[in-house]
Amino acid sequence: EAEVAQSPRYKITEKSQAVAFWCDPISGHATLYWYRQILGQGPELLVQFQDESVVDDSQLPKDRFSAERLKGVDSTLKIQPAELGDSAMYLCASSDGTVPDDAEAFFGQGTRLTVV
Amino acid sequence: EDQVTQSPEALRLQEGESSSLNCSYTVSGLRGLFWYRQDPGKGPEFLFTLYSAGEEKEKERLKATLTKKESFLHITAPKPEDSATYLCAVQGGGSYIPTFGRGTSLIVHP
Numbered sequence: 001e002a003e004v005a006q007s008p009r010y011k012i013t014e015k016s017q018a019v020a021f022w023c024d025p026i027s028g029h030a031t032l033y034w035y036r037q038i039l040g041q042g043p044e045l046l047v048q049f050q051d052e053s054v055v056d057d058s059q060l061p062k063d064r065f066s067a068e069r070l071k072g073v074d075s076t077l078k079i080q081p082a083e084l085g086d087s088a089m090y091l092c093a094s095s096d097g098t099v100p101d102d103a104e105a106f107f108g109q110g111t112r113l114t115v116v
Numbered sequence: 117e118d119q120v121t122q123s124p125e126a127l128r129l130q131e132g133e134s135s136s137l138n139c140s141y142t143v144s145g146l147r148g149l150f151w152y153r154q155d156p157g158k159g160p161e162f163l164f165t166l167y168s169a170g171e172e173k174e175k176e177r178l179k180a181t182l183t184k185k186e187s188f189l190h191i192t193a194p195k196p197e198d199s200a201t202y203l204c205a206v207q208g209g210g211s212y213i214p215t216f217g218r219g220t221s222l223i224v225h226p
Contacts, residue, residue: 105162107159108159
């Protein structure tokens with residue numbers, strides 16, 4: 001069964017360091033999402049891609065966060081410098097819907113980030 | 117701004133004790149309402165999409181319904197393996213951004 005792959009599963013980093021997360025969506029899925037989920041809350045969208053283009057990054061803290069999907073397939077989310085408040089689960093999801101997207105999204109297992 | 121409120125925050129049931137989870141929403145022009153299941157430490161797993169008031173969808177012991185203001189996830193004769201957090205999300209016509217609720221944590225005791 002096709003899955004969204006994310007790595008690493010867990011990451012511990014010191015504040016002010018750089019950290020990067022990788023996501024490989026389900027093959028053929030044009031839409032890719034990065035979410036942040038703080039413990040006990042629902043996921044919050046950070047950025048949405050349609051192929052290699054950013055559809056929405058209005059909730060991405062651009063002073064420290066960046067995301068790219070250069071070839072419209074896999075994607076990288078970077079934080080530099082990391083802050084204590086960035087500790088959360090970072091989830092990647094993909095769907096095969098076109099924008100506006102109303103198809104279901106399939107999530108990866110996430111990367112649990114702890115900033116110390 | 118789209119808003120989603122889920123209740124209760126936590127629910128404990130005995131095996132076989134049916135119940136319902138609520139998702140109240142405020143959105144400008146609903147494009148879709150989504151239900152997900154999330155196990156601890158894992159990503160959400162898609163369950164249903166509902167598009168218009170009156171629509172219903174079923175999967176095993178789960179049934180989702182939709183009105184103009186809220187959605188219910190009915191769980192019939194739950195089993196311990198149904199224990200998880202259930203998330204509701206909406207996508208409105210004014211934004212491509214799906215908005216999630218905080219979820220309902222369900223525990224089913226054997």
